[in-house]
Amino acid sequence: SSSPVSRTAQASQLFENFVQASTCKGTLQAFSILCRQLELDPLDHSNFYNSLKAAVSTWKVKALWTKLDKRAQQKVYSQNKACQGTRCLIIGGGPCGLRTAIELTLLGCKVVVIEKRDTFSRNNVLHLWPYTIHDLRGLGAKKFYGKFCAGSIDHISIRQLQLMLVKVSLILGVEIHVNVEFIKLLEPPEEQTDVGHGWRAEIRPSGHPVSDFEFDVVIGADGRRSTLDGFRRKEFRGKLAIAITANFVNRNTTAEAKVEEISGVAFIFNQKFFLELKEDTGIDLENIVYYKDNTHYFVMTAKKQSLLDKGVIINDYMETERLLSPDNVNQEALLSYAREAADFGTNYQLPSLDYAINHYGQPDVAMFDFTCMYASENAALIREKHGHQLLVALVGDSLLEPFWPMGTGCARGFLAAFDTAWMVKGWAKGKSPLEILAERESIYRLLPQTTPENISKNFEQYSIDPATRYPNLNASCVRPHQVSPVLFLSVESEVHPGRLLNWCQRQTHGYQGVDVTNLASSWRNGLALCALIHRQKPELIDYDSLNEEDVAGNNQLAFDVAEREFGIQPVTTGKEMAADSQPDKLLMVLYLSKFYEAFRNSPANKGVSWKKTVLKACLKESFKNLTLCWPSSSQCVVRKDFPPGLGGSDICHFCSKRVYVMERLSAEGYFFHRECFRCDACNCTLRLGGHTFDSQEGTLHLLDLPLKPVGDVTSKYIFFSAFCTAKFYCKLHYAQRLYSNNPGRVRRRMVRNPTPNIYLLQSKCLLHNVISICNITVQFY
Numbered sequence: 001s002s003s004p005v006s007r008t009a010q011a012s013q014l015f016e017n018f019v020q021a022s023t024c025k026g027t028l029q030a031f032s033i034l035c036r037q038l039e040l041d042p043l044d045h046s047n048f049y050n051s052l053k054a055a056v057s058t059w060k061v062k063a064l065w066t067k068l069d070k071r072a073q074q075k076v077y078s079q080n081k082a083c084q085g086t087r088c089l090i091i092g093g094g095p096c097g098l099r100t101a102i103e104l105t106l107l108g109c110k111v112v113v114i115e116k117r118d119t120f121s122r123n124n125v126l127h128l129w130p131y132t133i134h135d136l137r138g139l140g141a142k143k144f145y146g147k148f149c150a151g152s153i154d155h156i157s158i159r160q161l162q163l164m165l166v167k168v169s170l171i172l173g174v175e176i177h178v179n180v181e182f183i184k185l186l187e188p189p190e191e192q193t194d195v196g197h198g199w200r201a202e203i204r205p206s207g208h209p210v211s212d213f214e215f216d217v218v219i220g221a222d223g224r225r226s227t228l229d230g231f232r233r234k235e236f237r238g239k240l241a242i243a244i245t246a247n248f249v250n251r252n253t254t255a256e257a258k259v260e261e262i263s264g265v266a267f268i269f270n271q272k273f274f275l276e277l278k279e280d281t282g283i284d285l286e287n288i289v290y291y292k293d294n295t296h297y298f299v300m301t302a303k304k305q306s307l308l309d310k311g312v313i314i315n316d317y318m319e320t321e322r323l324l325s326p327d328n329v330n331q332e333a334l335l336s337y338a339r340e341a342a343d344f345g346t347n348y349q350l351p352s353l354d355y356a357i358n359h360y361g362q363p364d365v366a367m368f369d370f371t372c373m374y375a376s377e378n379a380a381l382i383r384e385k386h387g388h389q390l391l392v393a394l395v396g397d398s399l400l401e402p403f404w405p406m407g408t409g410c411a412r413g414f415l416a417a418f419d420t421a422w423m424v425k426g427w428a429k430g431k432s433p434l435e436i437l438a439e440r441e442s443i444y445r446l447l448p449q450t451t452p453e454n455i456s457k458n459f460e461q462y463s464i465d466p467a468t469r470y471p472n473l474n475a476s477c478v479r480p481h482q483v484s485p486v487l488f489l490s491v492e493s494e495v496h497p498g499r500l501l502n503w504c505q506r507q508t509h510g511y512q513g514v515d516v517t518n519l520a521s522s523w524r525n526g527l528a529l530c531a532l533i534h535r536q537k538p539e540l541i542d543y544d545s546l547n548e549e550d551v552a553g554n555n556q557l558a559f560d561v562a563e564r565e566f567g568i569q570p571v572t573t574g575k576e577m578a579a580d581s582q583p584d585k586l587l588m589v590l591y592l593s594k595f596y597e598a599f600r601n602s603p604a605n606k607g608v609s610w611k612k613t614v615l616k617a618c619l620k621e622s623f624k625n626l627t628l629c630w631p632s633s634s635q636c637v638v639r640k641d642f643p644p645g646l647g648g649s650d651i652c653h654f655c656s657k658r659v660y661v662m663e664r665l666s667a668e669g670y671f672f673h674r675e676c677f678r679c680d681a682c683n684c685t686l687r688l689g690g691h692t693f694d695s696q697e698g699t700l701h702l703l704d705l706p707l708k709p710v711g712d713v714t715s716k717y718i719f720f721s722a723f724c725t726a727k728f729y730c731k732l733h734y735a736q737r738l739y740s741n742n743p744g745r746v747r748r749r750m751v752r753n754p755t756p757n758i759y760l761l762q763s764k765c766l767l768h769n770v771i772s773i774c775n776i777t778v779q780f781y
Contacts, residue, residue, distance in 0.1 A: 045173035096396030096413035097221030098165035101422035149636035226398035434480035447775035526554025681733035692734035
């Protein structure tokens, strides 16, 4: 047998081969050889890291062990036991998926990562925020990539970052499988044995061992086209913006080393540069970035007219999809355009600009539209089937698309990875599902607002605990009742799909253009949904006026009416229904189940009682000519009419105008413009975390005033007195308001503000308040 010295040397060399591997395949192969030769079991995730440390103990690797030990010893991980017994599947082996995997395995989870490719070929370069650099250094980045952020460099190629994170993941006990594609979730079977079968994934190839892996957490990290169902996306649309990325071969010569990088130049900051570029070359850009890494990486925003003039875009179309479709782009002209811009941008100092080759075997240049940015409405949801709960979450571009001119992708992606790990820890501790989701959504509200300036500067204290990273954290701004729509508990199992289908068929029978044969495609054109509502409340929808071709309009009408009249929250939008060839079956079952629960005990078209009919007629006639007396804007927010489809998160709570997802703030479950967030008492600007909130529900009073008869019935004015809800204060004025014992001050304030909180209702004023009177539910307009 070999001597201890030779075994140590062999272990050291095998580990060094693993560290120096330069491809994904090479890394996995070197790791497999390392484990086999050292007789280590990579599937023993709880003990693997310690076993590897004991087997490879030379001075060269001790610095790496020291760094990883320091991370693993953070209190939040409870010595690798915080999430013992929790099994996690991560879909996607990109930087954010791998960073999430590292945190989950440090918590003690069994983590499996699946990636459908077996190569890391993305040459594009990521900008790193200071905290990201500190975080990666703490994972031993220098050991795996010696040139990592040397000097003032603050960027790294995606390929190099993935390689680094794969190696750290493997060392810590993460199980990684390449050439494995996620298809869909497989629900636990109805017939449960003593052992039970939990949630699994349908994957390709179907016979892969991962197909038998049962998990209770699944995380989508597979990019903007996430394959996990159940998440609605919000769109942020700006003016047309066309980006071009280009990667050129870096031969690492002295001449290339002397060329200065362009860390980000925009037209408004250096107009002379861009005007000269346009004059000399005809290339018109809004900004340009150049990073020197494994490749010479350029990214720029080009103006459409310039691309048309240079022959890059062949025909001008209004639709962005047609404008940038492959058959409307001259690839040779695009290569020339990007090379010319790169040459001018570096003052012609790069000796040669030969394109690097991408994973398709083509020159690595791409042109894409980033006019629309997408963000998931929710960061997580929970499903339950046959006694098995599943926590579903998104990270990376699946959760929030990056805005590349700001370099937000990796930084916000890592923050979301930490936040997700914190949520999984709460899940493992047995916190209630609603509490878990409410806290996660509260933290998610901060993510689009994060910048290098407004996160904590004490990087040494960073952990998965959000309080260590977000200075103004309010982890309860979203309340449990607000996240119930993303808690997909037993709804699916309470109503058997067959029973639900039969009920829907009975309810929609006889309606023109409706043929319900399933719980997916039969509902796409929206007519079946409108028929379902019309059967119950014919006065709400004029079914005969519907156009079968107006898929988006029909669906949006049904969604809006169902939400307004029955409180049934939509699970998608009319536009999304029109865009999809077939609706998601799981979402449709969830949505239709709510109609079933609401109407199954109510006979269709049940007549409204005489009492209700007469009272509604009286109210409508009595209020027809009344004017509405509103208090000042500081007392109450007037609800306005908005285009169909705008939800509460699209409307500013204070000014009632539209607020777009990328510009909004949120607190206590309300959304608003940054400039509208002011103290109700002194009108000073508030900051998140520095505010207080008064959520009084208000009271209701009725005053009866006789009026002239309507028909045979004497109508009455009904006054509604309600204290305004949801006021925000600075801490000083809230304290004064709360603790003041001076009733005289209150009386004087009432004298100065004589308009009482008594509103006369007017038929055209949409209040969205359903008030129960005399055992009658009345919807006021």
